[in-house]
Amino acid sequence: MLTALKGGRVYDPANGVDGEVRDIYLQDGRIVAAPRDGRPADVNYDLTGCVVMAGAIDLHTHIGGGKVNIARSMLPEDHARDLVDGHRHPHAGCGHAAPATRTAGYRYAEMGYVACFEPAMLATNARQAHMEMADTPMVDKGAYVLLGNDDFLLGALRDGRSPGFIRDYVAWTLKAAQALAIKVVNPGGINAFKYNQRQLDLDEQNAAYGVTPRRILTALASAVGELGLAHPLHIHGCNLGVPGNVETTLATIGALEGLRGHLTHIQFHSYGTEGDRKFSSGAARIAEAVNANPNVSVDVGQIMFGRTVTESGDSMRQYAGSAFADPKKWVGMDIECDAGCGVVPFRYRNKNFVNALQWAIGLELFLQVNDPWRIFLTTDHPNGAPFTSYPHLIRLLMDKSFRNDMLATLDPDAAAATILASLDREYSLYEIAIMTRAAPARSLGLEGFGSLGLGARAHVTVYREDENREKMFATPAYVFKDGQLIVRDGRVLEEIHGATHAVHPDYDGAIERELDEYFTRYMTVRKDNQRVADDEIRDGGRGALVLHPVKPA
Amino acid sequence: MQLAARKDAGFDVTRNGCRRAQRGFARAPLAPIPRVEGREASFASAVSHAARLLRAARQPHFAGLGTDVDGMRAAIDLAERCGASLDHAHGETLAAMNRVLQTRGWYATTLAEVRNRADHIVLIGVDLEQRYENLVSRCLRPAASLESARLEGRRITALGPRPAPAAAQPAEHLRCAQDDLVGVLHALLGLLKGAAPDVRRIGSLPLTRLAALAEALRAARYATLVFAPGALAAPREPALTLLCELIDELNRGGRAALLPLGGDDGAQTAQSTCAWLTGYPLRLRVGTRLDYQPEALSTAHVFAKGGADALLWIDAFGTLGAPPAGASGARSVMLGAAAPDADCEVFIPVGTPGLDHAAQLLRTDAVVSLPLAAQRDSGLPSVATVLRALLAEMR
Numbered sequence: 001m002l003t004a005l006k007g008g009r010v011y012d013p014a015n016g017v018d019g020e021v022r023d024i025y026l027q028d029g030r031i032v033a034a035p036r037d038g039r040p041a042d043v044n045y046d047l048t049g050c051v052v053m054a055g056a057i058d059l060h061t062h063i064g065g066g067k068v069n070i071a072r073s074m075l076p077e078d079h080a081r082d083l084v085d086g087h088r089h090p091h092a093g094c095g096h097a098a099p100a101t102r103t104a105g106y107r108y109a110e111m112g113y114v115a116c117f118e119p120a121m122l123a124t125n126a127r128q129a130h131m132e133m134a135d136t137p138m139v140d141k142g143a144y145v146l147l148g149n150d151d152f153l154l155g156a157l158r159d160g161r162s163p164g165f166i167r168d169y170v171a172w173t174l175k176a177a178q179a180l181a182i183k184v185v186n187p188g189g190i191n192a193f194k195y196n197q198r199q200l201d202l203d204e205q206n207a208a209y210g211v212t213p214r215r216i217l218t219a220l221a222s223a224v225g226e227l228g229l230a231h232p233l234h235i236h237g238c239n240l241g242v243p244g245n246v247e248t249t250l251a252t253i254g255a256l257e258g259l260r261g262h263l264t265h266i267q268f269h270s271y272g273t274e275g276d277r278k279f280s281s282g283a284a285r286i287a288e289a290v291n292a293n294p295n296v297s298v299d300v301g302q303i304m305f306g307r308t309v310t311e312s313g314d315s316m317r318q319y320a321g322s323a324f325a326d327p328k329k330w331v332g333m334d335i336e337c338d339a340g341c342g343v344v345p346f347r348y349r350n351k352n353f354v355n356a357l358q359w360a361i362g363l364e365l366f367l368q369v370n371d372p373w374r375i376f377l378t379t380d381h382p383n384g385a386p387f388t389s390y391p392h393l394i395r396l397l398m399d400k401s402f403r404n405d406m407l408a409t410l411d412p413d414a415a416a417a418t419i420l421a422s423l424d425r426e427y428s429l430y431e432i433a434i435m436t437r438a439a440p441a442r443s444l445g446l447e448g449f450g451s452l453g454l455g456a457r458a459h460v461t462v463y464r465e466d467e468n469r470e471k472m473f474a475t476p477a478y479v480f481k482d483g484q485l486i487v488r489d490g491r492v493l494e495e496i497h498g499a500t501h502a503v504h505p506d507y508d509g510a511i512e513r514e515l516d517e518y519f520t521r522y523m524t525v526r527k528d529n530q531r532v533a534d535d536e537i538r539d540g541g542r543g544a545l546v547l548h549p550v551k552p553a
Numbered sequence: 554m555q556l557a558a559r560k561d562a563g564f565d566v567t568r569n570g571c572r573r574a575q576r577g578f579a580r581a582p583l584a585p586i587p588r589v590e591g592r593e594a595s596f597a598s599a600v601s602h603a604a605r606l607l608r609a610a611r612q613p614h615f616a617g618l619g620t621d622v623d624g625m626r627a628a629i630d631l632a633e634r635c636g637a638s639l640d641h642a643h644g645e646t647l648a649a650m651n652r653v654l655q656t657r658g659w660y661a662t663t664l665a666e667v668r669n670r671a672d673h674i675v676l677i678g679v680d681l682e683q684r685y686e687n688l689v690s691r692c693l694r695p696a697a698s699l700e701s702a703r704l705e706g707r708r709i710t711a712l713g714p715r716p717a718p719a720a721a722q723p724a725e726h727l728r729c730a731q732d733d734l735v736g737v738l739h740a741l742l743g744l745l746k747g748a749a750p751d752v753r754r755i756g757s758l759p760l761t762r763l764a765a766l767a768e769a770l771r772a773a774r775y776a777t778l779v780f781a782p783g784a785l786a787a788p789r790e791p792a793l794t795l796l797c798e799l800i801d802e803l804n805r806g807g808r809a810a811l812l813p814l815g816g817d818d819g820a821q822t823a824q825s826t827c828a829w830l831t832g833y834p835l836r837l838r839v840g841t842r843l844d845y846q847p848e849a850l851s852t853a854h855v856f857a858k859g860g861a862d863a864l865l866w867i868d869a870f871g872t873l874g875a876p877p878a879g880a881s882g883a884r885s886v887m888l889g890a891a892a893p894d895a896d897c898e899v900f901i902p903v904g905t906p907g908l909d910h911a912a913q914l915l916r917t918d919a920v921v922s923l924p925l926a927a928q929r930d931s932g933l934p935s936v937a938t939v940l941r942a943l944l945a946e947m948r
Contacts, residue, residue: 066920069825073834074654076845086841092633093832094843100832124665127913127922131622132829151669151699194670194775196808319804329658334810335920336665337699343658521697524664529923536913536924 001042002027002035003483008047008462011433012054014441014451018430024052026458029482033454047462050477053433054450055114055459057440060234060264060299061381063104063141064118064132066125067311067341070331071098071382075309075345077327090137090495097308097345097382101135106492107388109138112461112476115449115498118143119183119234119264120313123150124336124525126177127532133500134543138486142444142501144234145179146313148216149190151337152518154209157219163226164508170223171507172515176531178502180444180548181231182224183264185313186238187213190340193316200316202238202251213238214255221259227505228551230445232260232297237269240317244273246282253289253296262443265301265380266290267362275417279354281361284419287368290375297443298369299376302362302393304385305350311343311383318342337523348385356414360407366397367423372434373442391473397427398469445548446501458483499544500537505552562929564908571687573872580871582909582931583892583902590898600939603865603886603899604946610863610884613637616644616852616876617867618823618835621912622922624869624936625819625826629839631865631944636840638850638861639827642873643820644836646782648847649789650813651834659797662777662810663918668692669699672706673773675766677780677796678713678734681721684781685814689720703774710766712737727766729758731786738795741767745802770799776809783815816917818872819906825915856880869903869936888936904933 003026010022025032025041035041062068072079079094084103086092093103108116116136121129121143133141147153147170156166170182188211189200195208202213221233237252239245249269253261263269266286274280290296307326312318315332322330322344330344348355362384369375377394381387396403407415415421427435441450448457460480466472475490486493512527519527537545555568561581566574587599594602607613615632618625618641632639641647653659667674674693681688690696698704709724711717714731717724729737733756740750740760744767753760770776778796785792796811803809815821828834831843836850848854855861856879864885866876871891885897890905906912907925912935915922934942 064829069828069919070654072828072832073651073824074658076655076833079832079843079845083842086633091630092839092841092843093830098832101829103832122920124663125920125922127924128825128915128920131826131913131922135626135830155699194666194808196774325658329654329656331654331658332660333920334662334666334670336663336918337669338665522665522669522699524668524691525921525923533924 004041004044005047005052005460005462006044008050008052009465010052010452011429012452013430013434014054014438015453017452024452024460026460026480026483029458031452031454031456031458045478049465051429051463051465051472052452053461054437054452054456055461055479055481056112056436057115057444057446057450058108058113058378058387059117059376059440059444060119060378061116061387062118062120062311062383063116063136064101065121065129067313067343068098068132070341070343071309071311072100074329074331074343078307078309089492095388097386101132102137105137105139109479109487109492110490111388111390111474112463112479113139114459114481115140115446117141117180117444120185121145121177121179122313122335122339123173123177123530124338126179127536130178130500130532130537134539137495137497138481138492140498140501142180144181144183145173145177146183146185146339147173148184148187148220149339151191154188154191154206154211157211157215158209163219163222165511166219167223167226168507168511170220171227171505172511174502175504178500178532178537178545180501180503181229181234182220183234183236184217184220185236185339186240186316187216189213189238189316190313193319193340194334198316200238202248202255217252217255218257218259221256221261225259226553228553229503229505230548231443232262234262234264236264236314240268240314241321243271243279245269246272246285249286250289253293256295258295260295263296263298265378265383266298267301267303267358267365267384270361270365277353279357281357281364281418283361283364284368287365290369291371297374297376299378300362300365301378301380301384303348303355303358304379304389304392305348305355305359306385307345307347308382308385309343309345311341313339313341315340315342318344350409351411353411353414356410357417359410360414360418360420363396363403363420364418364423367425372431373439375435376440377435391470394432394473395468395470398432400424400426447548497542499546501546501548503548503550505550556928558929562931564928573684577870577872577905578908580891582904582929582933583890585902585932585934587899587901596934599899599901600942600946603901604943606863606884606886606898607635607865607943608947610635612855612859612861613863613865614852614855614861615639615865615867616880617642617873619819619868619870619873620823620936621819621869621906621914622822622826623912624867624940625823626830627937627940627944628867629827629830631940632839634944634947636838637865638836638838638855640836640850640852641820641823642818643783643815644851645787646789646815647820647824647835648851649793650782651847652790653793653797657794657797660800660804660810661918662812663920664692666810667777667812668695670703670775671777672703673708673710673769673776675710675712675770675776675778676717677778678731679779679781679784679814680715682718684817686718688814689718693721708769712766727758727762729756733758734785735791735795737763738792738799742795742799742802745771745799770803770809771807774808776803776807777812778809779812779814781814783817814917816915816919818870819914821915821917821919825919853877853879856883866897867936869905871905888939901939902933903936903939904931906935909933910935
């Protein structure tokens, strides 16, 4: 079937198309050229007055895995405020901070997203994370597997094992967990917390292993680079949320020494200690460093005011943050000599100095990092805010007067402490298309995504042009996935199931033997039971496994 | 685990099993022949009878829920179709844990952490020999640990009516009645907070021994409190809350965590799968709208007062026995791996996950899930297969 999308204004940065009125043709799940013989399309859409972009990609959103499920189970009161009935969606569910898997999938599709990536999958919990993602309909998905707090890696670094050995272990873990990339969370710090260390700075030693976060970071960033993964090491640095952590973050960028790295939810890592409250914005310095270091990309982790829940592998920092739980409950865990987690409900308030300044710091980062190819639009769902706030965030970025109106509602001391009012930048639609489509597709190595070029996957989102960008981005007129119309006027038409994206880099089989012994001797499952089989992902045909090539150095 | 096939198509567990595993694997499969109103029936006619039964019900209730992830997925989809409520056989325990989770939360740990990190393990009112015998060799006294010094110096304390199992010895025993646990835990918390109760003993337990335990826990580098929520006397919340508070207190200056043992008979699997698919843990009604009512939707309550008039009972492990007596007046469909212990209108034999079909199950710590392979070809359908056939019939 040939589908013609006619007369829309097209923003396709992957191909340098900036707002030209163009016709786009879809056939057999791909973008194709206009028929040369003048053959009419089977279906025509008149997109006059519409904006056309590739399907959006969220490269950092906590959609599946143990900590997400703890949050769901913990927050019935949050669900009750956002129940979704079975007339609205193919299945009943609930949304907001810790949505049902199905509701999350429907709502992502309804915002024009076609792929979502869980950024903190534990290898020991990979099977569950994938089962949850299998039950997240509509979107393609994938996950980054956590390393850097597991006793195996820390032991290997302590023992001075070779870079080749580390690389083999990283490759084995990617394949066993069916992951697309490697994530490190508070390198060494989660493990250190198990030994009662309450903080761990970049050059402090994890007491049990005598290994520093810097060593862990460089070992993993090197291994990821040598394995030739598209996505660089995904880094949740030390000292999340700690005033003054701007210094740690700058040092972390320095520690990469030119190796590629993606610093995630960098808003939470951009705090100074100036002013009466000893809490200030470090955004300008971070932005300057990002601008100066082309090896670095970031996503923001913007906060929005309201209730949410923070879910993190960073048990050390979540323990500290649990003092601010709202409502007063939280769960922490030490997990399987692998990692940990902390789930802390939270309410960001615009009249609270710190929260208001966090909001401003996120926006300062967006507006001061120059290259939209290296900064991605995230709220670290749900840690800064639920993903459903993206349209509001886009309006904040695109509409200075709206932004300043919001700024005027903040705690006055916070408003006085931010340079936000002086930042005139307004994102263009082209830049929004970069940061939500073309750039994440490139960063993750997702061939055919984030592009409307010939041969690309026919993932297309069509918005009705509206000066109110929040309204425009909240309810796309049409969303096509692989050429199929899945959303019309912001409503899911039919439930579909997306594929799972992963990499299986090669490794020396010797690592298998060593891991066999390690699991048998020390763990409570065998190595082969930790491994998630390809067929589990394919799930009897409901799922699909897309393996992306790696380009070893 | 290593298995050896027997002539009756059951298995002997030759390595790594426990008594429960031996019982479960030894069971010969049922003949794959459903029964409707006591008479043998084809699969198709049993399914269509069951569908009619559920369609005619005003308020169906799905219980037992002893099944794997895929079975639970199918149960939720069918419940949505029928507007049914859902409760697991261990729903009381799950509900008690959920109330504590939803009001205060906790700090927990997992099996491999305990095996490798713990230097002081306190077994609180839990009889490992009865239900969790392999925990001793896997976690409490394993052959090796990443922290060999901690393993060698590991202190084990049993607090409750029974001493630690022989294989866990040497272990100290602070004997107290199960009914005294709340008082004992309360006193222990007081001791840790420097507010010792003004008594000589709690039940039969001298306060001095408890004071020594408090001191030891303070000195521990990784203290672990092991308990089984299901083994606590109801109402469970007072003890559960105290356990959480003890850990919070210990974590102020040192490190400690809870290890809850439970999730038996697919309870953790049912709970977790339900939570991701709907957002809510058990118990809830699934229909056009979700209706989370963790107290009112207990199996006992819905049949006594809640107006439920049909039961779908799921017992793929063959471990649950008969449904609660209160449900006996309702029309019922049972899916079981063992012959039913109660009258039912429709009985459909099903396979057991990891025996008759491949499956995924979640472990007690709600972190690790296990892939199970089929061990034999019994011709028995999985719960998911039966429920999806039912759903198709109802459309």
